[in-house]
Amino acid sequence: MEPTILHADLDAFYASVEQLLDPSLRGKPIAVGGGVVLAASYEAKAFGVRSGMAGRRARELCPQLIFVGGRFKDYQRLGDAAIAVIGDFTPLVERISIDEAFADVRGCTHLFGSPADIARAIRGRVREELGLPISVGVARTKHLAKIASQVAKPDGLVVVDPEGELAFLHDLPVELMWGVGPVTQARLLAIGVQTIGQLARMPGRSLQRLLGPAAGEKLSALAWNRDPREIRTHHRARSAGAQSALGRKPAAPHVIRPTLAHLADRIGTRLRAKSLVGRTVTARVRFADLRAVTRSVTLDAPISATATLTEIAEELVRAALADHPDERTISLLAISVSHLEKHPKLQLELSLGLQHEARRPGTRRGLARHAADHAVDRIRDRFGWAAIGYGSTALGAVRSVPDAFRELAEREL
DNA sequence: TCTGGGGTCCTAGGACCC
DNA sequence: TCTGGGGTCCTAGGACCC
Numbered sequence: 001m002e003p004t005i006l007h008a009d010l011d012a013f014y015a016s017v018e019q020l021l022d023p024s025l026r027g028k029p030i031a032v033g034g035g036v037v038l039a040a041s042y043e044a045k046a047f048g049v050r051s052g053m054a055g056r057r058a059r060e061l062c063p064q065l066i067f068v069g070g071r072f073k074d075y076q077r078l079g080d081a082a083i084a085v086i087g088d089f090t091p092l093v094e095r096i097s098i099d100e101a102f103a104d105v106r107g108c109t110h111l112f113g114s115p116a117d118i119a120r121a122i123r124g125r126v127r128e129e130l131g132l133p134i135s136v137g138v139a140r141t142k143h144l145a146k147i148a149s150q151v152a153k154p155d156g157l158v159v160v161d162p163e164g165e166l167a168f169l170h171d172l173p174v175e176l177m178w179g180v181g182p183v184t185q186a187r188l189l190a191i192g193v194q195t196i197g198q199l200a201r202m203p204g205r206s207l208q209r210l211l212g213p214a215a216g217e218k219l220s221a222l223a224w225n226r227d228p229r230e231i232r233t234h235h236r237a238r239s240a241g242a243q244s245a246l247g248r249k250p251a252a253p254h255v256i257r258p259t260l261a262h263l264a265d266r267i268g269t270r271l272r273a274k275s276l277v278g279r280t281v282t283a284r285v286r287f288a289d290l291r292a293v294t295r296s297v298t299l300d301a302p303i304s305a306t307a308t309l310t311e312i313a314e315e316l317v318r319a320a321l322a323d324h325p326d327e328r329t330i331s332l333l334a335i336s337v338s339h340l341e342k343h344p345k346l347q348l349e350l351s352l353g354l355q356h357e358a359r360r361p362g363t364r365r366g367l368a369r370h371a372a373d374h375a376v377d378r379i380r381d382r383f384g385w386a387a388i389g390y391g392s393t394a395l396g397a398v399r400s401v402p403d404a405f406r407e408l409a410e411r412e413l
Numbered sequence: 414t415c416t417g418g419g420g421t422c423c424t425a426g427g428a429c430c431c
Numbered sequence: 432t433c434t435g436g437g438g439t440c441c442t443a444g445g446a447c448c449c
Binding site: 239242244331 | 414415416417418419420421422423424
């Protein structure tokens with residue numbers, strides 16, 4: 001079988017866009033972000049600067065590092081354009097994030113040539129039309145294609161021939177595998193496993209004892225290049241959430257209320273835009289020392305109303321804080337809604353709302369809340385998100401990061 | 414001056430049902 | 432008196448990915 005799976009990954013994406021749009025930044029070590037490095041150029045990576053690193057640490061490693069603010073609209077535009085180039089070759093495209101996608105070209109080789117030809121064409125077009133470097137891996141499986149694109153970086157192409165798969169895979173370090181993070185890497189190192197080949201030769205039993213049944217099984221399979229995953233062009237979301245880092249703030253209502261209201265507002269808006277409702281609400285509180293706790297509740301009836309979501313989240317946060325009375329300072333609040341279902345149509349929703357109220361005597365708020373949410377949603381559709389909000393949610397102070405950046409990270413629900 | 418924001422999946426224990 | 436097992440759902444925590 002011919003290798004027809006492509007994995008395409010824009011190199012140092014945010015940083016590359018900044019260097020594209022501002023030529024004075026080219027060839028220089030730059031980082032997108034401030035408090036935290038969101039992306040680093042290859043010139044910065046040479047100094048050890050990595051994404052996710054604290055800005056201060058990055059500056060220590062690279063004193064001449066240039067921090068740039070972030071042109072989020074351009075990231076979205078150029079990321080979409082690059083993925084669209086892939087879509088010109090095949091409809092079987094699975095987008096993983098703003099700057100990364102899998103594709104299966106098995107059905108279009110008669111039009112465009114071999115998978116390697118197609119990969120070269122994609123790289124050429126993204127470079128010529130958009131001015132951005134993109135690395136591509138080609139293999140028979142998603143896992144191998146993804147590893148190949150990592151090996152190809154920066155700005156390269158690696159094709160893994162079927163005959164050479166295990167030879168290619170087994171010399172590589174385990175941390176290149178999908179699913180091996182810092183913890184697993186350390187656990188494997190403790191038993192002397194550093195390469196994928198060493199992992200492959202471990203007895204399945206001991207791997208499962210070390211990493212759990214699911215992870216052990218999965219890594220064994222991947223190490224032998226058994227990856228059953230196919231290209232999935234459409235994912236439906238299982239949860240929708242939002243979070244806000246706070247620095248250090250007192251665990252007090254004047255901090256918690258407006259923050260939760262803002263988070264609930266964002267989630268509710270996204271859910272309603274996709275006609276989704278959710279049954280489980282989870283709230284997360286992170287303390288000053290970065291330890292975090294969660295509290296969740298599963299409701300009888302699913303919700304999407306901003307006010308209801310806010311109230312439930314407040315209750316959960318109160319419960320979490322009550323269990324940790326010594327914690328006076330919090331550094332992050334988060335809400336997530338899961339057990340998502342498709343919302344019934346509007347008319348059904350109204351009758352459902354009435355039934356719902358009948359079951360919960362004393363609340364005539366359900367319908368009023370839906371009406372208010374829909375009114376706000378419509379105004380925002382016309383005039384933008386900032387045009388209107390629920391009281392304190394309009395507070396800019398609770399936003400530690402521009403909403404444009406949040407939108408970048410949001411996946412299609 | 415101790416690190417953003419949005420996700421997925423897995424595990425383990427307990428409740429509850431048959 | 433003493434002793435079962437399987438399945439499902441919920442909750443809390445954690446590892447990992449981009």
